[in-house]
Amino acid sequence: MEAFRTSGARGTAWAAVPRGAGPASVPSGPARVSVPGGREPHGAEEPRRAGPLIVTEDLGLLDDLLRLCAAAGVEPEVHHRVPERRASWTDPPLVLVGDDVAARCRGAARRPGTVLVGRDRDDPGVWRLAVEIGAECVLRLPDAEGLLVDRIADAAEGVGRQALSVGVVGGRGGAGASTLACGLALAAARAGRRTLLVDGDPLGGGLDVLLGGEREEGRRWPDFAASKGRLAGGALEESLPSVRGVRVLSWGREPAAPVPPEAVRSVLGAARRRGGVVVVDLPRGADPAAAEALAQLDLGLLVVPGELRAVAAAHRVASTLAMGVRDLRAVVRGPYAAGLDERWVADALRLPLAGELPYDPGIVADQDAGMPPGAEPRGPLGRFCDAFWAHALALGGEA
Missing domain, CATH: 3.40.50.300 (P-loop containing nucleotide triphosphate hydrolases)
Known part of the structure; x- marks a missing residue:
């Protein structure tokens, strides 16, 4: 030593x-x-703090996602379709796309931090949709609630x-x-x-x-x-x-x-x-x-x-x-x-x-x-x- x-x-x-x-x-x-x-130096820089973008028309799914965002301590932006303003899609640290509107998000710009969220475990087409919209993963609720809260909080706080x-x-x-x-x-x-x-x-x-x-x-x-x-x-x-x-x-x-x-x-x-x-x-x-x-x-x-x-x-x-x-x-x-x-x-x-x-x-x-x-x-x-x-x-x- x-x-x-x-x-x-x-x-x-x-x-x-x-x-x-x-x-x-x-x-x-x-x-x-x-x-x-x-380990690298431990800096005191403020991590980025911004809520995710939620895109869904399913009110039940929206309620669940809002609850999980609250648990992570963030306020999301909510749209029922891909936002017309490009920055509203590209700037948030995380985008949560409901499986009910995923097909309409095919033309959106590819971006990191896109997650496809749904409840239907028996729909094999959801994986095809995930690939088409560039989603990093598919999360099923309620089983993945804990994982999704962590993902939301990490994105909002910054993983440093x-x-x-x-x-x-x-x-x-x-x-x-x-x-x-x-x-x-x-x-x-x-x-x-x-x-x-x-x-x-x-x-x-x-x-x-x-x-x-x-x-x-x-x-x-x-x-x-x-x-x-x-x-x-x-x-x-x-x-x-x-x-x-x-x-x-x-x-x-x-x-x-x-x-x-x-x-x-x-x-x-x-x-x-x-x-x-x-x-x-x-x-x-x-x-x-x-x-x-x-x-x-x-x-x-x-x-x-x-x-x-x-x-x-x-x-x-x-x-x-x-x-x-x-x-x-x-x-x-x-x-x-x-x-x-x-x-x-x-x-x-x-x-x-x-x-x-x-x-x-x-x-x-x-x-x-x-x-x-x-x-x-x-x-x-x-x-x-x-x-x-x-x-x-x-x-x-x-x-």
């Missing part, structure tokens, strides 16, 4: 990035890094690079996982990335409080408890509180029932489709919701203080996490007990070392003064997080 080092007046920080198929050189320095699966998802877990209570999660989120936002910070620990103090955004308007986890299936990524993002450029999904102030795994899957799936960065602060316990979140991570960071008892506790946590996280690494936090250092701790846990986080005696005072952890880029936490993202996201010469 390749690592890099940053130094400054307030200490030295080490950081590393996820392992992948091979290292990629960073032109600005001698360090070499690798990223899972050779998925977000890089990083989970942070404490090796023991008070290890500093929430502090690191906030620091990583703020650093990603400073780098101009679309950033979502997810509070995955219902028994924690609340990441919105740690960031100073507990009074910001927006939805919290209880509002998504009944979510199933596909959520629109744009609608999710816009519904959440924004604090210092970071969208935050946290828990409310009142006790709430556990969020089911299906809701976690829907929310994180929508968040990842938006691109950028998703940082998840996770509990040490392996409840079903946490297990679902772990399965969606590209990288897990286990925060471990440099103490023998903390290492013993972290070993048990790591054993549980390793069953659900594809790439788990240790972030070792000072100060250290006699005879220990970051390499010793990582070796004892049998984990790759993601980095050393130097002890910062001023972080508590900063938080008491209303400064979120990692908000100061010149501090140890800020430097660690900025350097981590710079290497994790800077591929192909893009800084």
Whole structure:
């Protein structure tokens, strides 16, 4: 594993990035890094958001298609025949043609993203019509409703690079996982990335409080408890509180029932489709919701203080996490007990070392003064997080 080092007046920080198929050189320095699966840079560009064109005279089919568009969070344009205005046919990201009018669409311009939709499973002529109008596929309702919702949402949101998802877990209570999660989120936002910070620990103090955004308007986890299936990524993002450029999904102030795994899957799936960065602060316990979140991570960071008892506790946590996280690494936090250092701790846990986080005696005072952890880029936490993202996201010469 390749690592890099940053130094400054307030200490030295080490950081590393996820392992992948091979290292990629960073032109600005001698360090070499690798990223899972050779992923490309995660940009913050807005994906195209436009509803599909529906062409049908079948009112029952139209009702079904409108319902599916609503489920995907888009508003379609509806015509009963091929639109006279050429752009109305060629510009939408997706065209849904009912089998009742497909024969009248033969003369329309060929375009990608045309889908023939119907209900009659016994009509062999539908495949001939699909070829004649240049349809990419034929979908039968109601069996293909789930597939069609995904297709509509993908077309409306744009299918780009998925977000890089990083989970942070404490090796023991008070290890500093929430502090690191906030620091990583703020650093990603400073780098101009679309950033979502997810509070995955219902028994924690609340990441919105740690960031100073507990009074910001927006939805919290209880509002998504009944979510199933596909959520629109744009609608999710816009519904959440924004604090210092970071969208935050946290828990409310009142006790709430556990969020089911299906809701976690829907929310994180929508968040990842938006691109950028998703940082998840996770509990040490392996409840079903946490297990679902772990399965969606590209990288897990286990925060471990440099103490023998903390290492013993972290070993048990790591054993549980390793069953659900594809790439788990240790972030070792000072100060250290006699005879220990970051390499010793990582070796004892049998984990790759993601980095050393130097002890910062001023972080508590900063938080008491209303400064979120990692908000100061010149501090140890800020430097660690900025350097981590710079290497994790800077591929192909893009800084």
